[in-house]
Amino acid sequence: MYAYDKFDHGLVDARVAEFRDQVERRVKGELTEEEFRPLRLMNGLYLQLHAYMLRVAVPYGTMSGTQMRRLAHIARKYDKGYGHFTTRQNIQYNWPKLSETPDILQELADVEMHAIQTSGNCIRNVTSDQFAGATADEIADPRPYAEILRQWSSFHPEFSFLPRKFKFAITGANSDRAAVKWHDIGLILRENGSGEIGFEVLAGGGMGRTPVIAKTIREFLPEKDLLSYVEAMLRVYNEQGRRDNKYKARIKILVDAMGADEFARQTEAEWEKIKDAHIDVPAEEVARIKAFFTPPPLEVLPTKAPAVDELSQKNFIFASWVKNNTGAHKVPGYVNVTISLKPHGGIPGDASADQMDLVAALADEYSQSEIRVSHEQNLILPHVAIKDLPAIWTDLNEAGLGTANAGLITDMIACPGLDYCALANARSIPIAQAITKRFDDMKRIQDIGPLKVKMSGCINSCGHHHAGHIGILGVDKRGEEVYQLLLGGSGAEDASKAQILGAGFDEHGIVDALEKVVAVYLGEREDGEEFLATYRRIGAKVFKEAVYDAA
């Protein structure tokens, strides 16, 4: 993975000093709260319902065991002993003190981490495929480009006060696990006819109150032109994006208003002017950064491991875990392992300091000291020998991390909701807990199969409900929490917007309704057909009748 050089160190250290100074000026009254607000947000510091919240960047979801141990240490020393992994592959601390945040940032800087631009109207943490560099289905590892984008977008002189937040996602795989079509700019690695690597460039996707799927504005952009091209896109947006209404300020509204063709035309016209202006990094720098992402030297191993078969026969949960929580690696004899942060009855995405330390130790011992965070709020050990699975799972299971539900109905995305968030209209966490308790039977949820449930506690859709096979949206109706049910969304390469099924439910009714939807699917599915395929084949009507007629 990427290692800072003295310049990177110098920049994050200077940033910590800057933020320390900003906090001091705020405390002395030299900065107004209105002035301080965007500055603290650009350092990931929010003011929530009960306390400040600090969001720390995990660039493109990749970190080392050492970095994870530092996150655990911060959770213990400055927070209440836990953290929350987010859909932007970041981690949030819910209880830091304002006065201590500069110290936290220094502790992060010491292990090459930061909270730069994890919030605010600027370019946010670039997200990527959690299996990047460790999956059998990719053209190339997207992370070198994500790192190039991270550097270019940090403290950008022109694009740090955009109309609204701005999110990039990049994938190098055929299966889109990074929801690139739901981003302000989505990048998909492509190979052209001559075997050269480049990008399909998409723009104008986003969730929030106006869900839009991004449109392709260029089929193939040579890799050497990445930064100049996105600079052209950002300039068009910075100049013309709406600033009169924050709900209409995202690039999706601009692209929709002017049309994707016109947005592409203006981008191309601007790019023609700047593409040779030394905005792009030189080939030597691309090579320098790519070298950090050289695949680890894994010795090819047998794909069959007797210890795995033995434990699988004895232990159904382990067998399920191997089936659901491991995926094909580039190197024979290895898998990538998804550590579920969705224990049944638990809080989606939360991990305790002890759990973080354990994951760090397992990464050091079994996975080249590498860890990933997925946008689905799980942790990944990317390079695991199949023969080590029994030992890893046994340790995970003892620590409450052995849940075998990756990709299944209880592997839900859920935002923090009204328990923490100042924007929320409804609670998310108790609903997620109720759902995982209702679907606590491992045999049953495995029979239901791959199913993505995503829940948000307000219209801002941090919980990606628009992209859920089943989405749940909490709203406030005259002081009551009401939950709407949406069906048919997808965050993958076949991206689609989930549609509201009908009237909402209370917190108990929504769980019953979800169960009825699942029952319809089980009754209607054809051989091997996953939920989304059945829904697309039979439509909403059957589900609607089952959910509302019986009610």
Added chain:
Amino acid sequence: MTLLSLTGIKTHAWTVLAEDAQPQDGASVLVPLARLREDGDAIFAVAGKVGVLVPTDTVYTDLADLTNKIALAAIEFPAFGDGRGFSLGVRLRKDLGFKGEVRAVGPVIPDQALYLLRAGFDSIDVADKKRVGAFETALARFSDFYQTDFTGARALAHARHGTAGERIAS
């Protein structure tokens, strides 16, 4: 009001031309863009140096025929978060080749000083004199940058492989 020079150029306060007034013979005046569009011929004929007050919602191409006639482009930020001002600075330098002074006017905050310099600005009209020190501190905060900019600095991606030969991770 205190003027802060970012680039080291000598800078001075300009008198804004009052709404109904005409410039005096040879006097330097700062004129709102809309007024210059109406009375430009008369103003340029009489005034000495002319500066233009540019709202941030200006399309940069509207300034193209002015850049060789004006000495100052003062970009008026209605709020410090209005990032269009930064792109206007870039446009003046990059697309219009403007060589005169670009100034930020309005409620910009100290923490933006370096961003303004790097986006092509020469000076800031600092509304609160007590804040000049904070602006100066912010200006010196960073010495290396990830992007090319309008100060002539090289992006780190280039500097890393430059003549000094400094490269590769620590």
